[in-house]
Amino acid sequence: INAFGSGSGQGVRYAWSTANGNIVSGANTSTPVVNAGGRYLVIVTDNYNGCTTTAEVTVPVNNQKPAIAVAPPTLLTCVVKQTILDASSSAQGNQYTYTWTGPGIVSGGQTLTPVVNQPGAYTLLILNEQNGCTSTITAEVLQDVQPPAAQAGGDFELTCSVEQGTLHANGSASGPNITYQWTTTGGNILSGATSPNPVVNAPGTYTLLVTNTLNGCTATDIAVVTKNTNYPAGLKLFTQPPSCDGRKGTIRFEEVQGGVGPYLYSIDGGNTFLAANQFTNLLPGQYSLVVQDANGCEYEQWLVFPVPIQPVVNLGPEIRLNFGESHTLRAFINLPYYEVDTIIWSPIESITRTNRPDVVLVRPFTDTEYQVRVINKEGCEAVARVLVRVADPNLWAPNAISPTKGQGRNDVFLIFAAPNTVNKINSLQIYDRWGNLIFRQQNIEPNNPKYGWDGHFRGQPMNPAVFVWWAEIELASGQVILMKGDLTLVD
Secondary structure, three states, X not given: OOOOOOOOOOOEEEEEEEOOOEEEEOOOOOXXXXXXXXEEEEEEEEOOOOOEEEEEEEEOOOOOOOOOOOOOOOOEEOOOOOEEOOOOOOOOOOOEEEEEEOOOEEEOOOOOOOEEOOOEEEEEEEEEOOOOOEEEEEEEEOEEOOOOOOOOOOOEEEOOOOOOEEOOOOOOOOOOOEEEEXXXXXXXXXXXXXOXXXXXXXXXXXXXXXXXXXXXXXXXXXXXXXXXXXXXXXXXXXXXXXXXXXXXXEEEEEEEEEOXXXXXXXXXXXXXXXXXXXXXXXXXXXXXXXXXXXXXXXXEEEEEEOOOOOOOEEOOOOEEEOOOOOEEEEOEEOOOHHHEEEEEEEOHHHXXXXXXXXXXXXXXXXXXXXXXXXXXXXXXXXXXXXXXXXXXXXXXXXXXXXXXXXXXXXXXXXXXXXXXOEEEEEEEEEEOOOOOEEEEEEEEOOOOHHHOEOOEXXXXXXXXXXXXXXXXXXXXXXXXXXXXXXXXEOO
16 A cells, blocks of 8 residues: 655654455555555654654455356267356456366367267366456366177077077176167067067077166177088888788988987877887888988988798609700799899709809709709799600610721621710720730720720731620719620621
């Protein structure tokens, strides 16, 4: 406060006082320092004459702080990425300056409406440049970006019996502010695409989107639906058709190719399934064989048990053969060749097989009954027999020869035999009446004159006479017989 007093040449003195103010210093000077508004009184005294004068001054106060206020900030969310801090109701005017501080000021930090994008405390300082007064206020920006829980549930498999299924998002967030949206890649949603439990009927990847409508935050999860393609694809069977002898048929499922066990079996087209894999006492007819695996997948194939055909076989009438002859026997069968399982011939000693089991070559040396037994694939059989009669060996020798007059006929004595009758003549011997051996040949063939006797002995012709001959002959059957007789040599 500046006071101006006047007096004599000895000067003046000052004395300041106040009832409601505050004198900081200089209370006895003309320029006291005060720091409070109020009424201040000064008494000025002339040092020479002691006269006084008073003066009073009122010091005004201007310490009004700026008005300041901030509206509650908007919540930052997954959708609301930034917000405006609204302090527009605070003091405004050219004398004011504004300063914001905080963690995420995007723009407007020197205005009443800054844009921020981070949660935290934001402080506004307003300065009244005219009186130097300031005001501050802090606004707390909150954030909610917590995503909702999303659980699409476990994966599952569609099978032949499970053609559709339900996805379960029951472990996800729930409530009035939670929404669900299902989408799929490769699959198919039958119903409930906006529910926790949609129904699907195709393999694929199913994506669940869970949204919290309060903060716009989302979460996703996937469930994979697969399709079982391991179907039953084949059967290994044991079958025994019904037989001609009255035996019933049998079907046994020995192995299933593909599918998932355990299996069920049916022979009536799937009308009746049993866990047992063998079916007996079956009659001729058509059977629809069906196998069903644990997933309900089925495989079907047909099996026919034909009416068993009783085979019939015939070997023809009785046969007559010359000794040593062969004959072809053929079994006449009433079945196609592929229906015949086994053909058995007997007796095997005189049978030679051919490249056909129903045809054999026989060469008996005695009367022989041949039998053929035919068995078809159903185990039914038939038997036929035929008697082959064999004539005695046809052997002969002349009883007279005339080497000198035969003129090419009856010149030589030899053993004659029908074809295929004799293997060889082991020995041929001729004796005179006195028992002298005059001719001998060994291991010779019949019917060959070069091995016979031409009536000579030691290079000289013999005189007409009666001779005795003897022969050991091995027949085609291997039997050895003896032949003998008289021979007349004629001149």
